[in-house]
Amino acid sequence: MTNAAAVDADGPLALICGGGVLPFAVAESVSRRGRAVVVFALRGHADADLVARFPHHWLRVGQLGAFDRLAKAAGCRDVVFIGALVRPTLWALRPDFAALMSLPRIINAYRGGDDHLLSGVSRIFEDRGFRLLGAHEVAPEILVPEGALGRVKAEDKQWDDIRFGLDYLHAAGPFDVGQAVVVADRRVLAVEAAEGTDQMLARVAKLHADGRIGISAGVGVLVKGPKPSQDRRFDLPSIGPNTVAGVMRAKLAGIAVVAGETVMADVERMVSEADRAGIFIVGAPPGSRK
């Protein structure tokens, strides 16, 4: 009997899967490379239709013991954690026994920003013998490359805004604030914190609609970049077709991310929709801060 572990020297990959389409872009990429994938789908987060395409188990966020047992039974040592995950209240965690044993560490991790939470969670997995990898390490083609992804290029004035935004993200990094900012004519229109990129873009769309910002449509850039201290194994900034839709509604000129440090989902659809809307998507060289 061939079990999944035999497919690859490293054994199958355990993919802990939150919301959105990105986890499945990773799962497909890893499968194409010939490595088996076992999806651990998080209830209330992962998309059931997409999960069904892969060998999978459903788990609640707090079921650390169940994950440990199922992943080891499947021969998984490497773990990738990917997808949108609303930070659950400690109360909603309903930890199983193994998670309960880690509870002091979890509670400690909860005091502070996302980076702090994620590095705490990462230690919990490593203590149990797993190796936590970044999605980009197992599926490098999901990383945004340098330069323009589609037909539309960023102009010099827009590069001014992009550098301004990257500089801001760098300065705000030690405070573990969000990964994105909207800059128009060197003015910060919106900063992402707990609400996420999509809601921040919706806010800019509303500011436009209410005449609250004296800026023409088609001016301004969404700039995303990882926080300096961010654990890239966990949480790289991501873009996809919904980012393009949000940027269109916010009446911005384009999207800039840090090349090699941002992942993308559904890239063909994203680029064709951006081209059609006249929106640029650029991967800025990692050194492009002033």
Add this chain to the structure above:
Amino acid sequence: MTNAAAVDADGPLALICGGGVLPFAVAESVSRRGRAVVVFALRGHADADLVARFPHHWLRVGQLGAFDRLAKAAGCRDVVFIGALVRPTLWALRPDFAALMSLPRIINAYRGGDDHLLSGVSRIFEDRGFRLLGAHEVAPEILVPEGALGRVKAEDKQWDDIRFGLDYLHAAGPFDVGQAVVVADRRVLAVEAAEGTDQMLARVAKLHADGRIGISAGVGVLVKGPKPSQDRRFDLPSIGPNTVAGVMRAKLAGIAVVAGETVMADVERMVSEADRAGIFIVGAPPGSRK
């Protein structure tokens, strides 16, 4: 015939008046000190009922020439500019002749954040022989003092969040981002940019309602402070009863501002409503950053 200019050696004060109640707190304070006030109410912004209590003229934002003529006819040399003012589009300005002559400077001022815009506007007034003063210079009692304003005090854990918030505002200052941030357990929940404090608080209320932040009600602080480079004559951070209402809806523990660098409107109502809600309002010593 006694004209207004004779009341005080400096002549009457020209108060250019945007939205909200703060302009009238200043006007009343200045009047009580025996100095005449002429209100220049901005159409679409200033509250007509409150404006009617003072000698006044109505102006559009772009009517620089009309302001110049009316203010000089009233014997005003000192100008205070106060109240909420949605940044109008250049198009909506409909500049009069005098403003048209200043248009290159105005257009230049529009490229960049609020500080940049305000310092440009300030030079325009000074070129015409006016002296621009801060509201706190003519009405010092509107400044928030050090310590707790009401019965509720901030606890040590809350002071941690307050210092964290002030440090963030300091780091973000060079980027001319907004004046406020919401911090809970050393985690930044929301950052204010173009949307203003009230909308930022509404966002935190919604994050709570949607279960998007794993934080109990009654945890977290609204921290406001002037940007390091901010022209304090123009635009000090302000709080009032609506800030308390917003903080209540956002389920935060309290409000912290920088003492001596924040103005308050309707202080008695604000403090009594905060006391009733169990919300603290503290003026942090200006040196309380880490």
